[in-house]
Amino acid sequence: MDQYTDSQLIAMLINSPKERKKRLIEDFNQRFGLSADDIRDKKHPLHMSCPRCKTQGNESDAKGRYIVAYGYADPEKTQRRFHCKICKLHFNDHTNTIFHYKKLRKHILPFLQRMLDGVSIRNTATDLGVSPTTIHSWRQAVLQYIEKNMHLIQGELPSTGITETATREFKPSRKGLPTHQTIPKTTQTIQFHCDRQNHWRVSLTSANTLKSRKQMIQGETQVHVNETSATCRPTSPADRLLFHTRNVQRLDKQFSAMYRNMRGVAQPNLLRYALWQCLLVQLSRLNTKEKLSTLLSICL
Numbered sequence: 001m002d003q004y005t006d007s008q009l010i011a012m013l014i015n016s017p018k019e020r021k022k023r024l025i026e027d028f029n030q031r032f033g034l035s036a037d038d039i040r041d042k043k044h045p046l047h048m049s050c051p052r053c054k055t056q057g058n059e060s061d062a063k064g065r066y067i068v069a070y071g072y073a074d075p076e077k078t079q080r081r082f083h084c085k086i087c088k089l090h091f092n093d094h095t096n097t098i099f100h101y102k103k104l105r106k107h108i109l110p111f112l113q114r115m116l117d118g119v120s121i122r123n124t125a126t127d128l129g130v131s132p133t134t135i136h137s138w139r140q141a142v143l144q145y146i147e148k149n150m151h152l153i154q155g156e157l158p159s160t161g162i163t164e165t166a167t168r169e170f171k172p173s174r175k176g177l178p179t180h181q182t183i184p185k186t187t188q189t190i191q192f193h194c195d196r197q198n199h200w201r202v203s204l205t206s207a208n209t210l211k212s213r214k215q216m217i218q219g220e221t222q223v224h225v226n227e228t229s230a231t232c233r234p235t236s237p238a239d240r241l242l243f244h245t246r247n248v249q250r251l252d253k254q255f256s257a258m259y260r261n262m263r264g265v266a267q268p269n270l271l272r273y274a275l276w277q278c279l280l281v282q283l284s285r286l287n288t289k290e291k292l293s294t295l296l297s298i299c300l
């Protein structure tokens with residue numbers, strides 16, 4: 001399979017009949033996937049910890065360690081199992097990761113690839129031979145991991161130097177939400193911040209009232225110098241060139257284009273999709289393998 005480039009492999013997978021797809025999905029996992037051992041190394045850099053009560057593998061009492069290895073989770077003995085004596089949980093390397101309880105586990109990696117490529121739920125379902133409902137639930141899972149692990153995506157912005165900010169307001173949407181779920185009926189404000197070293201932050205705030213669509217801010221940008229708003233332009237014509245908001249504008253435009261393409265996103269997903277957009281910008285410099293492995297690490 002190594003005779004094919006990454007993108008050739010993806011193209012073949014998408015265009016193959018069912019049986020061939022299965023084999024290519026295996027190849028895809030071999031090329032890009034993580035073994036249970038790899039996942040464990042990534043998830044527990046120093047000690048095994050309980051996914052429920054967070055007890056650490058080095059903690060113990062007179063009777064011994066609180067976290068113990070406890071056989072295997074599968075008959076082929078590829079998946080180690082663990083037991084937490086504090087909360088009595090049995091867990092394995094897939095617990096609390098995107099692979100948890102997934103029957104179609106092998107399809108997850110190619111699914112992540114399609115999500116990175118910006119392919120719609122319906123088309124991804126066809127490409128991989130999986131139902132759109134499953135793809136939809138996987139996408140929700142990825143977005144939730146992204147929110148949970150947003151500290152891995154966002155860099156700390158330095159307090160000195162120039163930062164750019166873009167502000168855009170949204171009417172909260174109920175798109176696809178069950179009727180019993182309530183959402184705030186107030187203007188939602190997404191702000192992107194970035195510096196000149198490719199660090200990004202996103203914030204979501206809720207106003208007290210709901211503005212009319214006409215009054216809503218649509219991608220207003222601002223420059224901050226040393227964390228204070230730079231309202232007056234510098235007098236030096238040379239310095240003036242630095243007071244631009246090109247980077248944040250690009251991000252804001254990409255996000256609003258995605259929002260339009262999807263015909264809006266439900267309010268609980270607004271921040272998640274904004275984070276997703278930042279992640280895509282960060283990943284854009286990497287190759288296919290690095291992109292996938294970064295996204296995968298976020299979903300562990």
Ligand SMILES: [Zn+2]
Nearest residue numbers: 050053084087
């Ligand atoms: Zn526990």
